[in-house]
Amino acid sequence: MKIAVVGTGYVGLVTGTCFAEIGVDVVCVDIDAEKIARIERGDIPIYEPGLDEMVIRNMKAGRLRFATDLSACLDGVEILFSAVGTPPDEDGSADLRYVLDVAHSVGRYMTDYLVVVTKSTVPVGTARKVKAAIQSELDKRGEKIDFDVASNPEFLKEGNAIADFMRPDRVVVGVESKRAEALMQKLYKPFMINKYRIIITDIPSAEMIKYAANAMLATRISFMNEIALLCDEVGADVGAVRKGIGADDRIG
Numbered sequence: 001m002k003i004a005v006v007g008t009g010y011v012g013l014v015t016g017t018c019f020a021e022i023g024v025d026v027v028c029v030d031i032d033a034e035k036i037a038r039i040e041r042g043d044i045p046i047y048e049p050g051l052d053e054m055v056i057r058n059m060k061a062g063r064l065r066f067a068t069d070l071s072a073c074l075d076g077v078e079i080l081f082s083a084v085g086t087p088p089d090e091d092g093s094a095d096l097r098y099v100l101d102v103a104h105s106v107g108r109y110m111t112d113y114l115v116v117v118t119k120s121t122v123p124v125g126t127a128r129k130v131k132a133a134i135q136s137e138l139d140k141r142g143e144k145i146d147f148d149v150a151s152n153p154e155f156l157k158e159g160n161a162i163a164d165f166m167r168p169d170r171v172v173v174g175v176e177s178k179r180a181e182a183l184m185q186k187l188y189k190p191f192m193i194n195k196y197r198i199i200i201t202d203i204p205s206a207e208m209i210k211y212a213a214n215a216m217l218a219t220r221i222s223f224m225n226e227i228a229l230l231c232d233e234v235g236a237d238v239g240a241v242r243k244g245i246g247a248d249d250r251i252g
Helices: 010-021 033-040 051-060 097-109 126-141 161-166 178-192 203-234 238-246
Strands: 002-006 025-029 064-067 079-082 114-118 147-151 171-174 198-201
Touching: 002 010, 010 025, 010 051, 010 064, 010 079, 010 161, 033 064, 051 064, 051 161, 079 097, 079 178, 097 114, 097 126, 114 126, 114 178, 126 147, 126 203, 147 178, 147 203, 171 178, 171 203, 178 198, 198 203, 203 238
Parallel strands: 002 025, 002 079, 025 064, 079 114, 114 147, 171 198
Antiparallel strands: 147 171
């Protein structure tokens, strides 16, 4: 299988490298030519334990390539991951300009069926905008090419991202068609040998799962910070309290 990953930031580079590690033919695309040149020299722009060696190993094996021109990389690609940044806008909302730029580029250059997967953290409803952007470019070209959009949120922890990707506790995939579902299942199957936890949903649910998970984690941290303050007041050991409530399977 051949895939493309657009964006070589934290999520994109880890995603592309880990897929290459299991034998997938991967091309990572980024408009930043200097960054691409650095990576090809083995100078990895982000720090993640073990990532440097994995990138170099897969480049040497020919499974991982880097490019700056998306139009020259789509031949034979079955799945394209969009892993570009979504920085906060002035009003705090997610700035989707880069996500939609990728979608427009895909629509301009695709020549065969493609599953376009949003990996970036995006608001619910983004997939509809991505689909519309791709279709608008196909309409301009007068082309009728089948494609699917999908959502595949990431749940990586910095410092443990490779282990999280290679041995995921679950993989969430939001799709609209059985064809897209089958391709995503095929791609992720090697990671599920010991524990098959691919959760297939509709796309809005997949987008919502990411936001809900982020909110839950933030809530847990805030809650334990408040409990720590209470422990200081009453003379309790917050470490013991944490273990005591965490032993409850409903809390974990």
